[in-house]
Amino acid sequence: PKVTLNGFEDSISAYIVPVEKSGYFKPFTQYPSYFTEAQKTQLTQEGRALVEQKVLPLYQNFYDFMTKEYIPNARENIAASSLPNGAEFYENRVRYYTTLNMTSAEVHELGLKEVKRIRQEMEQIIKSVGFNGSFADFLHFLRTDAQFYTTSADQLLKEAAFIAKKADAMLPKYFGKLPRKPYGIAPVPAEIAPKYTTGRYSGSNSDDEPGYYWVNTYALDKRPLYELEALTLHEAVPGHHLQISLNSELTSLPDFRRYGYISAFGEGWGLYCEYLGLEAGFYQDPYSNFGRLTYEMWRAARLVVDTGMHAQGWSRQQAIDFMASNTALSLHNVTTEIDRYISWPGQALSYKIGELTIKRLRAKAEQELGDKFDIRAFHDAVLENGSVPMSILEQQINDFIEAKKATR
Missing domain, CATH: 1.10.287 (Helix Hairpins)
Structure with a gap:
């Protein structure tokens, strides 16, 4: 488009x-x-x-x-449904990226439900910091107040590195198996930074090269610090670096399994790791916790705007307004993200659907295993077979639960 x-x-x-x-x-x-x-x-x-x-x-x-x-x-219409056989194509993309038998309408309704839940948690934080004003006023405050932004690329990278090192320290408590490969932190290359996302993990398939957590240092006034903890946990550890590196070490698998990437699994894991930071003692600052929630809201809003634009006739501006009014993302990031959803139909649905599936399976394991539940063993079980569809992960975790029940 x-x-x-x-x-x-x-x-x-x-x-x-x-x-x-x-x-x-x-x-x-x-x-x-x-x-x-x-x-x-x-x-x-x-x-x-x-x-x-x-x-x-x-x-x-x-x-x-x-x-x-x-x-x-290029075409003027933004919707996948405007293409030949577009409605069927988009429903196929929904199933492909969620790896579940869901319709776009079901995803849209789930998104609206999640947006409502997360919004309530955000309102509680606004109240706790004593802010006087509307939700929109608070978002404007976060987007414009200098205290939430760095003034140099090095400063932003150092902040990310400090958080990443704290995240390294949490790993032994939550994982039995850790990857051999380390990771570095680097800025997004300048040539692509203006149209690039806030952060990204760049892996390596070579044994003598590390993975990299890329941090976008372009337009520093659009890179708020209150989002940095959630971003780091997602892109570095225990998110993408840990999962992708362990996946590549599964030498018993064929290469297409070792190096393949299923969005619902990988991105669902990354978003789950943002949530896991709560248990590990991150987000002590209320603004950082609001940043976590705005990232979660971002992924929930994706369910609404992606299906809205591609299946329900939403305009680009309608999608921008919905995301801008419900998240603390900068307006630059909002428009960049919306254009990404337009040009990549369905992919953005994988994050929240994957996260909700992993959290549901964890709750099931906790309930059925009781005092036999071990968080390290659960996480190892999620990751031990590599990137798989959510339906297959459910089978694997059910097997994990039954195996644990059989032990004394």
Whole structure:
């Protein structure tokens, strides 16, 4: 859809720079000590010529194609249901990304129910901090008050690193098996940062390379600190890094299982880990806890706006207004997210559905096992077979419960 491509050309033009500023030329400015000066000079000349004559023109061609042909001819309608067989296609996407036999209408109603529940918890926090004003006033306060924002990229990265190290310390209490691979923290690459999400986990399939928790340092006034605990627990540990790294270590599985990713499982696990932080002593600051709730609200609102736009005729602005009025996400993040849902129908449904399934299975295990329930064993059981559909996870946890019952 055309509206989702606004500004996309900037992510191409970021590569159309003088040769010396190109990332493709950077390797030709750094040589091992055993290279002679003559070799360096020759390679630098060859590298400069290749970047100038082969690389940069291709980016210019790509830019021209996108701005003159692709974007002007992109469709105006945002809904998947507007495509040929679109309604059936979207219902297929709902089942694919939730890995459950749910309809878009059922997902929409569940989303509205979750939004109502989370909103009540948010209102309690607003009351507890003594804020005088409406819910909208409080969101405006969070989005604009300087105390919630850093003034440098390094400061934001250091805050994320401090939280990540605290998260490392919680792992032995909640997991019996931990991955071998460590992770680092790095900024989202500048070329893609303007249209990129707030944070992301970037894994590695190589034994001699770490995973990375990427933190977006573009537009620092749109990266509030009160969201950082929830973001870190989701993207680093015990969220994506722990789950994906353990998955890759399951050498008994074929590679498509070791390195595959099922959104309902992986993103459901990440959101569950945000919640797990409550038990581990995070979110002591009420604003940080509000940040956790606004992240949970974000995922609940996704159920509403994704199905609203693709199946129920919602406009883009209607979706933006719904999310902006129910979460403390910055307006920049809200519009970025809505455009993501428009261009990737159904994927955003996986997070909340996966989390609710994992929490339901945990509650079942706690109830049926009583004093035999061990949180470390439960988490290991969830992760031990890799990324699986929610229906398969339910079978596995039922087997786990029966096995524990049989032990003395």
